[in-house]
Amino acid sequence: MTTVASVSEETDSSPYALSHLDALESEAVHIFREVAGEFERPVILFSGGKDSIVMLHLALKAFAPAAIPFTLLHVDTGHNFPEVLEYRDRTVEKHGLRLHIASVQDYIDRGVLRERPDGTRNPLQTVPLTEKIQSERFDAVFGGGRRDEEKARAKERVFSLRDEFSQWDPRRQRPELWQLYNGRHAPGEHVRVFPLSNWTELDVWQYIAREGIELPDIYFAHEREVFQRSNMWLTAGEWGGPKDGETVEKRLVRYRTVGDMSCTGAVDSDATTLDAVIAEIAASRLTERGATRADDKMSEAAMEDRKREGYF
Amino acid sequence: MTSTTEPTEPLSVEQLSATTLLRFATAGSVDDGKSTLVGRLLHDSKSVLTDQLEAVERVSASRGQDAPDLALLTDGLRAEREQGITIDVAYRYFATARRRFILADTPGHVQYTRNMVTGASTADLAVVLVDARNGVIEQTRRHAAVAALLRVPHVVLAVNKMDLVEYKESVFAAIAEEFTAYASELGVPEITAIPISALAGDNVVDASANMDWYGGPTVLEHLETVPVSHDLGHCHARLPVQYVIRPQTAEHPDYRGYAGQIAAGSFRVGESVTVLPSGRTTKVAGIDLLGKQVDVAWTPQSVTLLLEDDIDVSRGDLIVPSKDAPPTTQDVEATVCHVADQPLTVGHRVLLKHGTRTVKAIVKDIPSRLTLDDLSLHPHPGQLVANDIGRVKIRAAEPLPLDSYADSRRTGAFILIDPADGTTLTAGMVGESFAAPQPVKDEGDDDGWDF
Numbered sequence: 001m002t003t004v005a006s007v008s009e010e011t012d013s014s015p016y017a018l019s020h021l022d023a024l025e026s027e028a029v030h031i032f033r034e035v036a037g038e039f040e041r042p043v044i045l046f047s048g049g050k051d052s053i054v055m056l057h058l059a060l061k062a063f064a065p066a067a068i069p070f071t072l073l074h075v076d077t078g079h080n081f082p083e084v085l086e087y088r089d090r091t092v093e094k095h096g097l098r099l100h101i102a103s104v105q106d107y108i109d110r111g112v113l114r115e116r117p118d119g120t121r122n123p124l125q126t127v128p129l130t131e132k133i134q135s136e137r138f139d140a141v142f143g144g145g146r147r148d149e150e151k152a153r154a155k156e157r158v159f160s161l162r163d164e165f166s167q168w169d170p171r172r173q174r175p176e177l178w179q180l181y182n183g184r185h186a187p188g189e190h191v192r193v194f195p196l197s198n199w200t201e202l203d204v205w206q207y208i209a210r211e212g213i214e215l216p217d218i219y220f221a222h223e224r225e226v227f228q229r230s231n232m233w234l235t236a237g238e239w240g241g242p243k244d245g246e247t248v249e250k251r252l253v254r255y256r257t258v259g260d261m262s263c264t265g266a267v268d269s270d271a272t273t274l275d276a277v278i279a280e281i282a283a284s285r286l287t288e289r290g291a292t293r294a295d296d297k298m299s300e301a302a303m304e305d306r307k308r309e310g311y312f
Numbered sequence: 313m314t315s316t317t318e319p320t321e322p323l324s325v326e327q328l329s330a331t332t333l334l335r336f337a338t339a340g341s342v343d344d345g346k347s348t349l350v351g352r353l354l355h356d357s358k359s360v361l362t363d364q365l366e367a368v369e370r371v372s373a374s375r376g377q378d379a380p381d382l383a384l385l386t387d388g389l390r391a392e393r394e395q396g397i398t399i400d401v402a403y404r405y406f407a408t409a410r411r412r413f414i415l416a417d418t419p420g421h422v423q424y425t426r427n428m429v430t431g432a433s434t435a436d437l438a439v440v441l442v443d444a445r446n447g448v449i450e451q452t453r454r455h456a457a458v459a460a461l462l463r464v465p466h467v468v469l470a471v472n473k474m475d476l477v478e479y480k481e482s483v484f485a486a487i488a489e490e491f492t493a494y495a496s497e498l499g500v501p502e503i504t505a506i507p508i509s510a511l512a513g514d515n516v517v518d519a520s521a522n523m524d525w526y527g528g529p530t531v532l533e534h535l536e537t538v539p540v541s542h543d544l545g546h547c548h549a550r551l552p553v554q555y556v557i558r559p560q561t562a563e564h565p566d567y568r569g570y571a572g573q574i575a576a577g578s579f580r581v582g583e584s585v586t587v588l589p590s591g592r593t594t595k596v597a598g599i600d601l602l603g604k605q606v607d608v609a610w611t612p613q614s615v616t617l618l619l620e621d622d623i624d625v626s627r628g629d630l631i632v633p634s635k636d637a638p639p640t641t642q643d644v645e646a647t648v649c650h651v652a653d654q655p656l657t658v659g660h661r662v663l664l665k666h667g668t669r670t671v672k673a674i675v676k677d678i679p680s681r682l683t684l685d686d687l688s689l690h691p692h693p694g695q696l697v698a699n700d701i702g703r704v705k706i707r708a709a710e711p712l713p714l715d716s717y718a719d720s721r722r723t724g725a726f727i728l729i730d731p732a733d734g735t736t737l738t739a740g741m742v743g744e745s746f747a748a749p750q751p752v753k754d755e756g757d758d759d760g761w762d763f
Contacts, residue, residue: 016578016610017540020333020412029602029614030573033554037627037668061602062614065567066559147403151385154402161734173400174736175430175651178725179573180665184734198414200405285362 021207025058028195030179031158032062035140035193036069038183042140042193043100043133046072048080048088049258050215051144051196054204057213058195059142060095070142071098075129077121077260078105079239084258087216100136102128119240120263130166133190140183142193148200149288158197164188201256201288202281209274220277221254221269232265256281256288331407334540337416337431337464339424339455340441345472349441349510349531350404350417351382356517357532359406360385401431410536424451425458425684425699426651429739432462433725436540439468439531440491444477444507448490454684456491460498461647461701461741463721466538467500470531474523475509481525504538506531547611548638548715549577550723551631552667557616569600569616570625575667575722576715577633578610579617584634587625588713593634594621611722628669630713630723638723640711644673646726646740647682647717648704650696656704656728656738657695664708664740666726672709673728679703696738704740716743 018026035042044059046052059068074088092099104124107113113124133141147154157173159181174182183191196204208215226233226249227242234241236248239262253266254277271277340346354360368384375381404415416431418424432438440455442448459467469491477483488505495503506515507526514520517532529537557569579585579596586593598618599609609615617631625631632638644664650656656675664673681693681702696702706728717724728738 017332018612020331023333023612025602026573026612026614030554033571033573033614034668037555062571063555063557064600064603065561065564066557148405151402154404155400170400175401175426175739177430177433177651177727177736177739178722179434180725180727182665182727182729182734182736184663184729186734198403198405200407200412202407203412287361287363 021203021210024199024203025061025207027179027198028055028058029062031181031193031195032059032142034181035142035183036063039140039191041136041138042070042142043073043136043138044068044070044142045144046074046088046091046099047144047258048074048084048091048216049144050204050208050219051146053091053213053215054199054207055142055144055195056091056095057211067096071100073100073102073129073132073136073138073141075102075125075132076104077125078103078108079121079237079261081216081218081235081258081261083218084216100132102132104128118262121239121260122263125260126166133166134164134188139185139190140193141190142195144196145194146196146199146201146204147194156194156197158194159183160192160194161185162190162192166190168192202278205274205278205281209278216258218255218258221252221272223250224253224266225249226251226253226266233267234265235261237261331410331412332540333412333414334437334535334538335414335416335435336437336439336535337418337428337435338439338441339418339428339431339458340439341424341449341451344441344443344446345510346441348382349439349470349472349508349516350415351385352510352513352516353415353532354385354404354406355382356513357406357408401427408532408536413535425454425701426649426739428455428458429462429649429651432459432464433721433739435462435464437466437468437535437538438464439470441470441472442487442491444471444473444483444487447487448494450685452491453494453686456495456500457498457684457687458649460495460500461649463717464500466502466504467495468531468534469495469503469505470510471505471507472510474507474514474520475512479507479514479520479522481507481523484523484526504528504534506534547577548636548719548723549579549633550575550667550715550720551579551615551617552669552723553625553627553629553631554668555627556625567618568622569618570629570631571614571616572631572668573614574609574611576611576720578608579615579631579633580608585617585619585631586634586637587623588630588632588637589640589711590624590629592621592623594619594623596620628667630667630669632713638713638715640713642708642711643676644704644706644708644712644714644726644740644742646704646706646742648696648702648728648738648740650698650700650702650738652730652735652737653698654730654735654737655695655697661731662706662737663729663731664706664712664726665729666712666714667723669710669712670729671712672731673706675704676707677705679705704738706740714742717741718743 104121107128145153155170157176185191225236227246236242242248254269255266271280338346369380371384372381402417404417406413418427418431438459442452471484471487484507492503507523508515514522515530519530551572551574553570554572557571559567581596583596585596597620599606600616601609658675658678660675662673663670681690681700715723724742726740727736730737
C-alpha cells in the first residue's frame with residue numbers, strides 16, 4: 001500500500017459525520033427545495049405506496065412549518081388495493097393537500113384505452129399520466145423511483161427532462177455535476193424529479209422506522225386470500241383473478257411494493273413489525289421488483305421501454 | 313415461490329443504521345476490466361440478488377457464454393446490451409456492515425472526460441484501473457489529471473490482471489511508483505495502490521492467497537475504512553438560499569426562514585452573518601434542522617436559518633459568516649470541462665448557475681486548452697468542444713460570491729447552460745489550476761499544483 005501526502009485525521013467517529021440516512025434525507029430535501037424555487041407548477045406522484053409516502057414525508061419536512069407548495073397526483077389504475085386508497089385519502093385530508101386523479105378506468109370506459117388480455121393495467125397508466133401532466137401544465141413531476149430498483153433506472157438522472165410527449169431519451173440526458181441541478185425546459189416539456197434516486201429499498205424501510213411513518217397495513221404480514229400466477233401470490237378480486245385452474249388459498253403474506261393488483265405479488269412473511277420487515281429485507285436474496293412485479297419480467301427492457309414512453 | 317430465504321449473516325437494525333455513506337467513482341479504459349471489477353464488488357459483497365443473477369445467467373446462456381457475464385449487471389440500456397457499449401454514467405448501490413456506497417460507474421469510452429468529470433464531481437474517492445501488463449498509459453494519466461482537477465480527496469490505483477503477470481510484486485511496485493509520482497505532482501492528496509485480479513477475485517473483496525507479499529487492504533476494506541473528511545475547522549461556512557419559508561398562518565404569523573443545504577463549514581446561533589451579494593449583516597437567531605431546533609449545523613445538512621433582522625433575502629443569495637465573506641465579482645476565471653456536443657466559443661451568451669443563483673453571462677475569452685495526455689497547453693483555441701478542458705474568462709451580468717474551487721468544491725463550482733435549449737454546456741471550477749498558462753510549483757508546499 002502506497003500512501004502519500006496528508007491524510008485527514010478525521011474519521012467516521014467525527015462529530016460532524018452524518019449517518020447515511022441523514023445524508024440521504026438532506027440530499028432529498030435539497031432537491032425538493034430546488035424544485036420549489038425554480039418551477040411554477042410542480043406535482044408529487046402519490047400512490048399510497050411506501051416510496052411516495054416517504055417522498056411526501058420529506059416534502060413536509062422540507063417546508064415546515066409552512067405547507068408544501070405542491071399538489072399531489074395519483075394515477076388510479078382502477079385495480080388498486082382498497083386499503084391503499086383509504087390510506088391515500090386519509091393522508092391527503094390530514095395534511096390539507098389537493099389531490100389530482102388520473103383514472104385508467106375512465107380511459108377504458110371512454111374507449112380510449114383497451115384492457116389488455118392479461119388484465120395488467122400498469123402499462124396503461126402512461127397515457128392518463130402524460131395527458132394529466134399536459135392538461136394541468138405541470139412542469140415538474142416528483143416520482144419515488146429509485147436507481148436501485150432496476151438497471152434502466154440506474155441510468156436515470158435526478159432531474160430527468162421529458163419532451164412534450166413525456167418521453168425519456170437516455171442518450172439526451174444532461175450530465176449532473178455537483179449538486180447543480182439544471183431544470184431548464186421549453187414550454188410543453190417537463191422535468192421528472194427523483195428525490196429518492198440514491199435510496200435503496202432498505203434505506204426507505206430504515207427511514208420509515210426512524211421517523212415513525214405510518215404505512216398501509218398491507219406492508220405487514222397478514223392473512224389474505226391469494227392465488228398463484230406466474231410464480232407470484234396475487235390477491236383475488238374483481239380485476240380478473242383467479243381464473244379457471246387457479247385456486248385461492250389463505251396465506252400469511254405481506255407486500256414489498258404496492259401497485260396495480262393485477263401485477264403486484266405478495267411475499268410469504270410473518271413480519272408484523274417494522275424491525276421484522278427490516279430484518280427480512282436485509283436477509284432477502286430477491287430484489288423488490290424481482291419478488292413482486294410481473295410487469296418488469298415481460299422483457300429485458302420492459303422498464304426502459306415504458307420509461308421511454310413516459311412512464312415514471 | 314417468492315419468499316425471503318437463507319439469511320446470509322443478517323445485520324442487526326442497529327448495525328444497519330449506524331453506517332456512513334461513501335460516494336466513489338470508477339475510471340478505466342475499455343479493456344482494463346472495469347465492468348468486471350464493478351461486477352465483482354457487487355457480487356462478492358453479496359449485493360447481487362438471486363433474481364438479478366438469474367437474469368444475467370439467462371442472457372449469458374442465450375448468447376452461448378459458459379459463465380455469467382458480470383458486465384451485464386451494469387449495462388442497463390437496450391442500446392448498451394445490443395451494441396456492447398456503455399452510455400453515460402450509471403449509479404449503483406451496495407452496502408456492508410460499515411458503510412453504504414454510491415458508485416458512479418463511468419464508462420471508459422470516447423466521452424471519458426465528461427463522464428469522469430460528472431462522476432468525480434460528487435465523489436470522495438476515485439478508483440483508477442490499470443492493466444498490469446500495460447502499466448501507466450496515457451489514459452491513466454488522464455484519469456489522474458481529472459481526479460486532481462476535480463479535487464477528489466482519495467485516489468485508489470487498482471493494478472488489475474495481476475494473474476496475467478504471475479502475481480509479481482516487482483510489476484506492481486513499478487506501476488505503483490510511477491503512478492504515485494505522477495499523481496502526487498498533480499496534487500492528488502492521497503493515493504493507495506492495490507494489486508488485484510477482478511476476474512479471479514484477488515484483493516477485491518477477499519484477500520488474495522496469490523500475493524502474500526502484499527500487506528495492504530483489499531479494495532473493499534479500503535472503501536470501508538477510508539476517512540471521509542469531516543474536518544470543518546478551516547472551511548468557509550456557506551449557505552446558498554434555496555427558498556424562503558413563510559407560512560403566514562395563525563400559528564406562525566411572523567415566521568420567515570431561509571432554507572438551504574449548507575454547502576461548506578458550519579453555522580451557529582448568535583453568529584454574525586452577511587448576506588451576499590447585498591452585503592447586509594445580521595445575526596443567526598435560530599437554526600431549524602428539519603423540525604428540530606439546533607445551536608449548530610454543518611455541511612451537508614439541509615437547514616432553515618432564522619435571522620435577527622428583517623432584511624431582504626431571497627433565493628440565489630449566499631449567507632456567510634461576516635468575518636469570512638468571499639469577494640463578489642462579475643469576472644469569473646475558471647478551469648472548465650466542456651460536456652456538451654455543441655462547442656463553447658468566445659462571445660457565447662450563456663446562463664451561469666452557481667449555488668442557487670442563475671445569471672446571464674458571456675464567454676469573454678478562452679485563453680488556453682489543456683491536453684490531458686501530456687498536460688501541454690494550446691493558447692487561444694477559439695472554442696472548446698466536447699471533453700475539452702480549458703481556461704475560460706466569463707463576464708457575469710451580476711456580481712457573484714465566488715470561492716476558489718480549491719477551497720470549496722461546492723461553492724467554487726458552477727455550470728454553464730445554453731439559454732436557448734437548456735443544455736448543460738460546461739462544468740466550471742473557479743480559480744487557478746494546472747491549466748493556467750504558467751503554473752507555479754512551490755516545492756515547499758505539499759499542495760503541489762495550485763488549482
